[in-house]
Amino acid sequence: MPTTFPSDASSRPATSDQPLLTPIKRRSFFMYAGATAGATALVLAGCSKSDSSPGTTDVGSGDFGVLNYAYALEQLEAAFYAQVLAGSYFTNLPAGSAEKQIFTDLALHEKIHADFLKTALGTNAIKALTPDFSSITFSDRLSVLNAAQAFEDLGVQAYNGAGRYITSADYLTLAGKIVSVEARHAALIRDLISYNSFVGPVTGATVTSNAVIDPSLTSATARMEQSKSPTVVLATANMFLAPGSKLTANSFM
Amino acid sequence: MDFFQILSDIEKVDADVYARFDTRRRVFKHMGGLGKKITAATLPAVLSTMFTKAYGQTTALPQIIVDTLNLALSLEYLEFYFYSQGVTSGLFTGNDLNAITIIRDDEQGHINALKGVLQSAAIADPTALAYDYTAGGNLTPFASPAMFLATSQGFVDTGVRAYKGGAVNLMGNKDILTAALNIHSVEARHSSHIRSMRRGYSTGVANTNGTTIAGLDGGGAGDALPKSWLSLQENGGPKPTKTVANTAGPAGGPLTAAVYAAGTDATKYPADDNVMQSTVNVQSNTTPPTGLTVTAAAASEAFDEPLDAAAVKAIARNFITALGVSKGLFS
Numbered sequence A: 001m002p003t004t005f006p007s008d009a010s011s012r013p014a015t016s017d018q019p020l021l022t023p024i025k026r027r028s029f030f031m032y033a034g035a036t037a038g039a040t041a042l043v044l045a046g047c048s049k050s051d052s053s054p055g056t057t058d059v060g061s062g063d064f065g066v067l068n069y070a071y072a073l074e075q076l077e078a079a080f081y082a083q084v085l086a087g088s089y090f091t092n093l094p095a096g097s098a099e100k101q102i103f104t105d106l107a108l109h110e111k112i113h114a115d116f117l118k119t120a121l122g123t124n125a126i127k128a129l130t131p132d133f134s135s136i137t138f139s140d141r142l143s144v145l146n147a148a149q150a151f152e153d154l155g156v157q158a159y160n161g162a163g164r165y166i167t168s169a170d171y172l173t174l175a176g177k178i179v180s181v182e183a184r185h186a187a188l189i190r191d192l193i194s195y196n197s198f199v200g201p202v203t204g205a206t207v208t209s210n211a212v213i214d215p216s217l218t219s220a221t222a223r224m225e226q227s228k229s230p231t232v233v234l235a236t237a238n239m240f241l242a243p244g245s246k247l248t249a250n251s252f253m
Numbered sequence B: 001m002d003f004f005q006i007l008s009d010i011e012k013v014d015a016d017v018y019a020r021f022d023t024r025r026r027v028f029k030h031m032g033g034l035g036k037k038i039t040a041a042t043l044p045a046v047l048s049t050m051f052t053k054a055y056g057q058t059t060a061l062p063q064i065i066v067d068t069l070n071l072a073l074s075l076e077y078l079e080f081y082f083y084s085q086g087v088t089s090g091l092f093t094g095n096d097l098n099a100i101t102i103i104r105d106d107e108q109g110h111i112n113a114l115k116g117v118l119q120s121a122a123i124a125d126p127t128a129l130a131y132d133y134t135a136g137g138n139l140t141p142f143a144s145p146a147m148f149l150a151t152s153q154g155f156v157d158t159g160v161r162a163y164k165g166g167a168v169n170l171m172g173n174k175d176i177l178t179a180a181l182n183i184h185s186v187e188a189r190h191s192s193h194i195r196s197m198r199r200g201y202s203t204g205v206a207n208t209n210g211t212t213i214a215g216l217d218g219g220g221a222g223d224a225l226p227k228s229w230l231s232l233q234e235n236g237g238p239k240p241t242k243t244v245a246n247t248a249g250p251a252g253g254p255l256t257a258a259v260y261a262a263g264t265d266a267t268k269y270p271a272d273d274n275v276m277q278s279t280v281n282v283q284s285n286t287t288p289p290t291g292l293t294v295t296a297a298a299a300s301e302a303f304d305e306p307l308d309a310a311a312v313k314a315i316a317r318n319f320i321t322a323l324g325v326s327k328g329l330f331s
Helices: A026-046 A062-086 A098-124 A141-165 A169-193 A230-240 B003-013 B017-021 B024-034 B043-055 B063-088 B094-121 B145-170 B174-201 B296-301 B309-319 B322-326
Strands: A056-058 A246-248
Touching: A062 A098, A062 A141, A062 A169, A062 A230, A098 A169, A098 B296, A141 A169, A141 A230, A141 B174, A169 B145, A169 B174, A230 A246, B063 B094, B063 B145, B063 B174, B063 B309, B094 B174, B145 B174, B145 B309
Parallel strands: A056 A246
Antiparallel strands: none
């Protein structure tokens, strides 16, 4: 895993049509960075961007920053489900049971997402993160389900909230291809915990105020997913990341 | 307050700021002419007016955004009237009635929100009479819960693909894009739940436990026992005309294969069994979790595919009446 490449590099491809697998060459990046250092400083003058705190990893800026943000969350989910599969809640499930199939699928989907983003980002990818799942009891069904719900809802809220920062149409579509799968996961996990809470929680047919959607029928965001900014998402994600793997998204504040 | 510093700062993040105000020269001329009248007390009000004119929605939305949102609105109306009839049909009770009611209300909220964005550019409410859920007499969606849910799955999966395909058209307005994304994921949640309900009904069991039956264990591609995510091409989809669970259903009529097939441009809008994302084969690219294998089904499930407007309209046109045609729905 290349970790020497500056992860907060302004490393967006020159054009949106550039293939995803064509990272900017390291040498040409530094030429670019040198030529435009002054301009970059000006652009960022209005932001309160600070250097990453020691031990934290910033996801970077531009489209690669958004993709790294996604990669970080997918790493977290993939690591979580891998650990679910090794835990006694899962291993004690009867063969052929729906929950066994569901968690097998989820583990596969999230690993597919994480490995895809890693390959797509190439040398621009952030490092492999070390999770901290000490707050989760992998022998306990409800503990596993609650954590899964938190991760899946967080994933949906994160992708939805980050869409506005993407400048390439191709990357936006890729994010869209992933987020609806996360939403399918989230709804099913919610239904497993409390049936019919796929956009909830609900009381009967009434969506309650702490639902994942805006329960209003008439507001400007009526019945829409309540997406979250990277800052809010990472505050939650960092609770499941070990010291040294905590994340920031200083360019998306 | 240093007005020129503010403009200069804005220019750093919005190179078009002067064009928004008109032209740089005229901004300064304007300011010069006003100079004597502007005091510290009135400057904020003057600025407020100028910024409202520059950034507020005083101009019409771009046509591509209007067209994309109106197609979304047409689909939301289609779904809203469908679920409205589902609620009053007597087909559902208990948890199932609650679920259909929640989804109906979600579509109502989406309609209201989309109308709020489009304002006068929104299409008029087509009314329920514009939609024909029998698809010309070929379907009987209100004959049984299973038939209703099979038809519903076709609608909602079309909707998810439509929003996904339309998102790139909205990139010029980040707030509208975000709103559409926030609807898109709710539609995907609906699809997940409808599929869970179908797993329950496919066994003939009144569904309070569609998530705990063993319906998922079929290796993917189930049309009658769908996973909550799209596996390969779903074996042609729920085929509400006649399914394993509903052998009494009518034959003929539109099948649901198009909902999971490639769009007009198969490169940009591949079928749902696609495993090539960007230039990556996500099946062979993945190192699977211990003890598992990455099947083509799993690789296809991990990504939903978008659908273009023309393909979406072709599917939806099966479900409009002569009145809907006269209103130009999905044309």
